[in-house]
Amino acid sequence: MDFRSLGRILGILVTIFSVTMIPPALVSLYFKDGDGLAFTLAFFICLVIGLAFWLPNRKAKADLKAREGFLIVVLFWTVLGAVGAVPFLISQSVDMSAADAFFESFSGLTTTGATVLSGLDELPKALLFYRQQLQWFGGMGIIVLAVAILPLLGVGGMQLYRAETPGPVKDSKMTPRIADTAQYLWYIYLSLTVACGVAYYLAGMSWFDAICHSFSTIAIGGFSTHDASMGYFDSPAINLICVVFLLISGVNFALHHAFVVTRSLGMYWRDPELRGFLLIQATLVLTCFLVLLGDQVYSAVGTTLDQALFQAVSISTTAGFATTDFAAWPLFLPILLMFSSFIGGCAGSTGGGIKVIRVLLMNLQGMRELKRLVHPKAIYSIRLGRKPVSERVMDAVWGFFAAYALVFVVIMLALMSTGMEEITAFSATVATLNNLGPGLGEVALHYGEIPDASKWLLIIAMLFGRLEIFTLLVLLTPTFWRN
Amino acid sequence: MDFRSLGRILGILVTIFSVTMIPPALVSLYFKDGDGLAFTLAFFICLVIGLAFWLPNRKAKADLKAREGFLIVVLFWTVLGAVGAVPFLISQSVDMSAADAFFESFSGLTTTGATVLSGLDELPKALLFYRQQLQWFGGMGIIVLAVAILPLLGVGGMQLYRAETPGPVKDSKMTPRIADTAQYLWYIYLSLTVACGVAYYLAGMSWFDAICHSFSTIAIGGFSTHDASMGYFDSPAINLICVVFLLISGVNFALHHAFVVTRSLGMYWRDPELRGFLLIQATLVLTCFLVLLGDQVYSAVGTTLDQALFQAVSISTTAGFATTDFAAWPLFLPILLMFSSFIGGCAGSTGGGIKVIRVLLMNLQGMRELKRLVHPKAIYSIRLGRKPVSERVMDAVWGFFAAYALVFVVIMLALMSTGMEEITAFSATVATLNNLGPGLGEVALHYGEIPDASKWLLIIAMLFGRLEIFTLLVLLTPTFWRN
Numbered sequence A, B: 001m002d003f004r005s006l007g008r009i010l011g012i013l014v015t016i017f018s019v020t021m022i023p024p025a026l027v028s029l030y031f032k033d034g035d036g037l038a039f040t041l042a043f044f045i046c047l048v049i050g051l052a053f054w055l056p057n058r059k060a061k062a063d064l065k066a067r068e069g070f071l072i073v074v075l076f077w078t079v080l081g082a083v084g085a086v087p088f089l090i091s092q093s094v095d096m097s098a099a100d101a102f103f104e105s106f107s108g109l110t111t112t113g114a115t116v117l118s119g120l121d122e123l124p125k126a127l128l129f130y131r132q133q134l135q136w137f138g139g140m141g142i143i144v145l146a147v148a149i150l151p152l153l154g155v156g157g158m159q160l161y162r163a164e165t166p167g168p169v170k171d172s173k174m175t176p177r178i179a180d181t182a183q184y185l186w187y188i189y190l191s192l193t194v195a196c197g198v199a200y201y202l203a204g205m206s207w208f209d210a211i212c213h214s215f216s217t218i219a220i221g222g223f224s225t226h227d228a229s230m231g232y233f234d235s236p237a238i239n240l241i242c243v244v245f246l247l248i249s250g251v252n253f254a255l256h257h258a259f260v261v262t263r264s265l266g267m268y269w270r271d272p273e274l275r276g277f278l279l280i281q282a283t284l285v286l287t288c289f290l291v292l293l294g295d296q297v298y299s300a301v302g303t304t305l306d307q308a309l310f311q312a313v314s315i316s317t318t319a320g321f322a323t324t325d326f327a328a329w330p331l332f333l334p335i336l337l338m339f340s341s342f343i344g345g346c347a348g349s350t351g352g353g354i355k356v357i358r359v360l361l362m363n364l365q366g367m368r369e370l371k372r373l374v375h376p377k378a379i380y381s382i383r384l385g386r387k388p389v390s391e392r393v394m395d396a397v398w399g400f401f402a403a404y405a406l407v408f409v410v411i412m413l414a415l416m417s418t419g420m421e422e423i424t425a426f427s428a429t430v431a432t433l434n435n436l437g438p439g440l441g442e443v444a445l446h447y448g449e450i451p452d453a454s455k456w457l458l459i460i461a462m463l464f465g466r467l468e469i470f471t472l473l474v475l476l477t478p479t480f481w482r483n
């Protein structure tokens, strides 16, 4: 391991990150909410930490290998998550323990959107803005990670799959120009955010709320500036805007990238993952709609459709915005939607979960096994769209799935061993591992009341989910550290 | 499909099955419990049904293909499960709905051991004996199915795995002589039952209880003649006997078969699945022991060890016998043990669950994926013991795992949609799909109070579990029915 190079890269990251303390400080100045000093202080603290890593190692430039790549990715999220907790720790307007501050920061940066805070409406605007901004940068980080970096590291089988895919999204073409790709992705991400913010504003949000919620919408983050989340606005128009932009953000950004390059809309429709994604969303919305209608949960059909559409998309894309307390729906639906968050968004989107493409591939193999039983001698290849998928990709997908299930069970049992009640432990694990946000039971509204030990466990779950399990798991193997 | 041949085989099966009504009738005669007429009547009903299928088709002998094989296996369990419900329906001593009677019968025959009955201690001895006997025949059926028939059908990857395995358990050698193998297995099964029954008797059970519990122990069934299950006897010696025979019955009977043929004990120890099985058991017992000790659930260390050993083995092998109300343990432990029942016994044993060997194989592949991340160019093959495992086997194992998870989620959601509370729905699905028996929440003691619709769903779960998912699932595909 080349630790000096690692130190240099981390130093640069933290130094750049310190700059993100300035916008909240300006917000504080504008609203005179009293938190300006905290953010100015946080800026200097982060700057000093960053420079302390950077300057001594500034000349350490080495070619980094795959192993250093894993370390950098993990350190990127853990160090920024830790540094991001600074404002929560030093702000006078909230009283947060270390566990609380780290939880909120990691939850923001991983776009999980689980919060330990309540009484959001009374908090300083600067702090609210900062939380939303954490999600926004986190979302951008995810896309660059998923589209440009993880493929190079070979995590989760997607790199192999795409390397075999003909067309403009081919990684082998992207490889030599991560920076280029990242810049494109950044423009797309920014444009979507602006469009979303303008739409929210036109639909009636204040400009502050519009900006804040556009951040957490495009990042599929789910943080809000109100305790009632999107329910605060009580507006079907705003709900609909949110749904549309969640669906756009749930698509593979490599597809958006290819669209910007080629200007061909047809490629969206030809993408099997996107079609699967939309089919899943439609099925969930319809199921919720029919059950709510049958149980007469809402008096008007329009309200039923609005709520079914919004909640189904919000939970299954792993955004986790709420309107009504959806935990109060007939229990079948919340659990169904919690399970749907295991599927989550498309690979290369800001959504969490296992990702649609992996679920599609596993489904195809299941079908193949059934066919093989009837015709044992026949040869069936797995094809997505028209492209055959190699055994190597399937190996990686299955390994991912099994590791995901294992991490889920271990974290849930660990939570229960701290004495947490079942439905709370179950839903908290689902909500953090899938980077969803809100749970059920004691964590339906916020995570403020659970013990600190549970919060640390959930932080680990968020990281596992966001880093596609293996990026983190590989650091725990002896092979990784052996020369 | 050759439906006349199917009719003939089913007719023979039901006719033979009708004979199993005679031992309970004799038990009734001995104890004068008043249920003799019911079993005599049940005998004639089954006999008439059986002959009605057999006689018109008695000349229809055709070579059966794999597809007819699937149908026969599924019909075997469903038809015998249905016919087995007859005594429950006509007995005057219990008042059972159709759902209750089918539930009890399928639960017995699939060796699940979930019961809708309470007040067992007051029931006629004949009916109690009949329930235990159902499990015993079911257990025998499972072993023949798993060791001799499913491999021919290619379900779940084990046939392929064993076909590649050198040694005396090779399926290709067994294939031409199912009847021979079945006879050997029958002797082993009977001997173990006699040994277990004698041990129980010597440890203080009445001869009736000893026979009844030897039936449900070797079948890893879990039915008892007392509401308090094994707790009724309150005897560490009996608990220990139960544990020993559960562990023996949790081993692949093909290994026992090979031992009888070769008389070499070493082959047990060289079997990687058996080693994995024992390691899992030891870990679970130790975990339960330490947690119970730490929480001071029992005052004496001896009692703690006795209870930890008994409950851990009983639940994780999917027997489901209880002593104390283990649902009252610190919640972490019951949930841990419920999850361990997903692993279950070894393939080819009377235990349920996914089976140790599949879990081992998935674990090996997970490890390989981690190593591949660090050294992407290296070639790693999956080896169990010293034998490489082919991609084809891994495909089947992963397909099995995914289908298992899917069936689990669908049945659990379906239960919740009938209004069942979460922990009850979760544990009931675990307990039936893994052929375990007792659940938590409302089904911790028995399944009598849940709605009929839920009972039918759970019957389907038992069948899915016992028939290794794919045997049943394949019948739902169009490919199967196409010519």
Ligand SMILES: [K+]
Binding pocket: A111, A112, A113, A220, A221, A222, A318, A319, A320, A435, A436, A437
């Ligand atoms: K989220």
Ligand SMILES: [K+]
Binding pocket: B111, B112, B113, B220, B221, B222, B318, B319, B320, B435, B436, B437
């Ligand atoms: K059982």
